[in-house]
Amino acid sequence: MTKNRFKEGGGPSQRQLRVGELIRRTLAEVLARGDVHDPELNRMSITVGEVRTSPDLRVATAYVLPLGGEGRDEVVGLLARNKGELRHAVSKKLALKFAPDLRFQLDETFDRMDETRRMLQQDAVRRDTEGE
Template structure:
């Protein structure tokens, strides 16, 4: 039985390349304040990763406001301006087709903190030392 080329193998080189191009461009656009929204321009936003769908029609950006304050607000503001962001990214990145943008909170830092907390527990440290 043939494997589906989109499953069980992770993202393709093309998906990774387009995702990173969008991530860098989005981070630059947000850092420079190119969006016409004073609330959004006041925030420092980290774009940790951008994942694209196998057909490159959807790009999900994982974002986090610096310091972690206003998490829900930043996702709403970005979603409100996704059309403008898509247009700017398409022009700056030189993409033939710019994916539809989606935004989610980047949970990576929370997961690292939780892992650090678990590894510092006495019972876990004892198990690791054995």
């Protein structure tokens, strides 16, 4: 019996996770070295927190955040504007059958962690979570 890799709610496969991490490292390296020919993008320090790939590995969504949070509004637009050059850099470094289409979204993980921490520190929540 074959395993259905596309089942709903099944989570990413090992290959998706591995390729996503390779793309994340490559993007982070390219952005850190300033290999992109866009001075606006090169003046920013950008953290690539995670890259999620589609099951067929043709689409990769990179979750990014500018260091210090400054320029949050413009970072996704700058990366999208340079998507072709970034895609070329990724495909040159990785031996994939197809160069994935890169998409960029703001990484809101840290905001959610701060909000969760703030909620857990409220008196009403702390009372409920502490044992007697």
